Amino acid sequence: MSDLLTIADKTYQSRLIIGTGKYKDFNETRDAIETSGAEMVTVAIRRTNIGQNADEENLLDYIPPEKYTILPNTAGCYTAEEAVRCCKLARELLDGHDLVKLEVLGDQKTLYPNIPHTLKAAQALVDDGFKVMVYTNDDPIVAKELEAMGCVAVMPLGSLIGSGLGILNPHYIQLIKEDANVPIIVDAGVGTASDAAFAMELGCDGVLLNSAIAHAGNPVLMASAMRKAIEAGRESFLAGRMPRKAYASASSPLEGISR
């Protein structure tokens, strides 16, 4: 079955996008990413050396851009200006690479996105020719606005970054997906394999995660779990699940159940 994900005119077999931070070392990063089957990996430009510091180990020696789509991200930016500057630095470091993941955070406590700054930065980046995948909250109106602006993927949070609380509000994620014409990728919150499968069953086009693998007891084994979970959730969505019923003999779905 051919079921490819297309982002900014490039196609991917895998619907899992993996972060590169929080691992023990670059060897573990590489092993986990290889096992996950991910074809796109995201890199925090402010925290990870991809050539800024000539003296340090370079992530790209472990995760080669010939093999993976590198997705520079603006983690650690709290204003539109910082985020835009960060993307420009990435484009320079990566020889004109224009696919970026924009994230503008609201505060250090929650790492919840700052939506007004996100909107502003997204517009500036699109105007400047970037292909913007944008981290956002689960607001369906904002999601439409980001799509209308020209972002190439909209990435609502499942729950807070680093929380592992799963998809706290599947209803809004579904509302976003229902009306979207660009890929919707759940970004942040996935803590375990069933969370990832569930995100895909909601109809989302992909999942981006980092801590769930990097902070698992065994990151490489969790990477394998996530690969399978994403595929399982996608196939389950495409297959079409059985109807829910209050009990098997009920003639209509969920008749008689109150909540």
Add this chain to the structure above:
Amino acid sequence: MSDLLTIADKTYQSRLIIGTGKYKDFNETRDAIETSGAEMVTVAIRRTNIGQNADEENLLDYIPPEKYTILPNTAGCYTAEEAVRCCKLARELLDGHDLVKLEVLGDQKTLYPNIPHTLKAAQALVDDGFKVMVYTNDDPIVAKELEAMGCVAVMPLGSLIGSGLGILNPHYIQLIKEDANVPIIVDAGVGTASDAAFAMELGCDGVLLNSAIAHAGNPVLMASAMRKAIEAGRESFLAGRMPRKAYASASSPLEGISR
């Protein structure tokens, strides 16, 4: 990684047990089961021809006992006596095969198990030399009693048979698993891939399902989803999930969250 499931001294690679009912025809049954990777399949003796009726198609021509462990079940029995009789018939039809799945139902509306009759039939079957895998509710005291009696696997419901409502009470399933010395297999209720993965993440040893595949829009594709979901959930459990936190900067898991 070697991670085998052992039931009644036989080992299995797959932790997925599949029902054979509710398919369009035996070809679909076979295709779904092959795709699922299941090594054990369960057969309702009262509903499926495995040789009782010489004139009809025989399931075993599609699902050969040389390849699969056949698990005769007592679906449709509402008393201990009927269920015991049904198991004896199966043993006869299958030349002394003594592994059975006992299920004694409470009523036709809910298909919830009748626990007093289940306990009585389980005792009679164990005494008669059967190896009993037993369908039960999510009562941890009853689960211990069934184990103490000598049942080879205890199979609590996730939710009602045919409902697809998932694992309604994960807390009790965990209590059952915490104290168990025999395999705990979630039986009934799984509706979709994330449900199956979640059951495995609770630490369960396997999942038995039927409608989730047979009543999916595309049963064979759902069988593939379930195979991957079971593996994903198992690996996720073995890997050890990241801690949940109210937010990433919280110093202890879930500090500050109320429910």
Add this chain to the structure above:
Amino acid sequence: MSDLLTIADKTYQSRLIIGTGKYKDFNETRDAIETSGAEMVTVAIRRTNIGQNADEENLLDYIPPEKYTILPNTAGCYTAEEAVRCCKLARELLDGHDLVKLEVLGDQKTLYPNIPHTLKAAQALVDDGFKVMVYTNDDPIVAKELEAMGCVAVMPLGSLIGSGLGILNPHYIQLIKEDANVPIIVDAGVGTASDAAFAMELGCDGVLLNSAIAHAGNPVLMASAMRKAIEAGRESFLAGRMPRKAYASASSPLEGISR
């Protein structure tokens, strides 16, 4: 509006039944119970002095039987025999009082009920002329059997005794209520006011609780909260809630929402 609860031919304005254990002292017990508006209070015969020990304070001096219906309970009993003996002692101490709450527990860790012993004790007590209100799990088949046996009220757990986890499986509580001809009273698990209101909105006839009040920071204020919550939940049930919709403009309830 007249909306009375009838148990064993006696009517009650209040649908809240309160335990008498776990308070700082009998003064606090009395203050909480008075504030709660409860007309029936339950007493653990094995733990509370209602006259067994002439030298100790007697609960009945604080909670007079002329004012409250005293419901002796068998907390701390782990076999049918102990529980039956305990009820007989209570009947003797209370001059022939025959209304009892039967609870037979499965183990000290979970305090989950032992259903086979509960069934046995219930039958013995009914045969001996007791009016039995019976603590049980959320098994709808067992609930019907206890009703058929002649129990005057069936009392399924919301969650484990002392856990405060609320109603873990509202679906099964509803199944029990749907088919019941005796009062269904949620017993155990209610932790906070919204849990109590929710139990009533499921259609239950009452709630029995103890720790939620006794272990609150301010037990008397929580008693007031519970009184109002029970009334709120009951009125809400009788009023008939608005339909749930995925969004206001959806033409049918919950169209378009996946879970």
Add this chain to the structure above:
Amino acid sequence: MSDLLTIADKTYQSRLIIGTGKYKDFNETRDAIETSGAEMVTVAIRRTNIGQNADEENLLDYIPPEKYTILPNTAGCYTAEEAVRCCKLARELLDGHDLVKLEVLGDQKTLYPNIPHTLKAAQALVDDGFKVMVYTNDDPIVAKELEAMGCVAVMPLGSLIGSGLGILNPHYIQLIKEDANVPIIVDAGVGTASDAAFAMELGCDGVLLNSAIAHAGNPVLMASAMRKAIEAGRESFLAGRMPRKAYASASSPLEGISR
């Protein structure tokens, strides 16, 4: 116990704010509001006659401003400009009354708020001397910004207007409340009494609702339920709930439970 809600320097005994739309007629509106105990009622200026049309019935003849704090709202406005204009009209109609509820909606399908327009309108109204209670989503960063701007109350949605789905994401509501210095009032989504109690147990300062009463089978009885539910939830919050435990014998809260 004195426990008053203060909004814009005025104190209220009741923490329930009621909408005036969707009732059969103004008599039902009045009866429900009287029963609810609400002291503040909100009026959609675009839909309800409070004097704009001299020929029609005037709501204020039923809900007199001498008795109730009238809270004009901008329901039906989809841009900042419309909303600001609507507030000015209300101020004129109500002789300089400057307390308003701002709501700017995103689309007709979901009625989800438009946050960029809400921020813009809130700023304009505050600058113009209005006391602004503001309907918003459950974004904690936006909530802080609205507070910083000078809004007198922040009113996050529990779920979509008219959905009755309850508090879909209690976690974010708690994050908002944790950092707030103005009243946080859950607005939209409450469907039943236990939802209202739960909102208060999260620590919120009040609840605004309309459909839950107006679309109940018996609106006046539901109004009574809501009054009690709000009080129950508030008292429960102030009393301090018992700790949750996986089982009563667990030595620490929730040890051993996985989710």
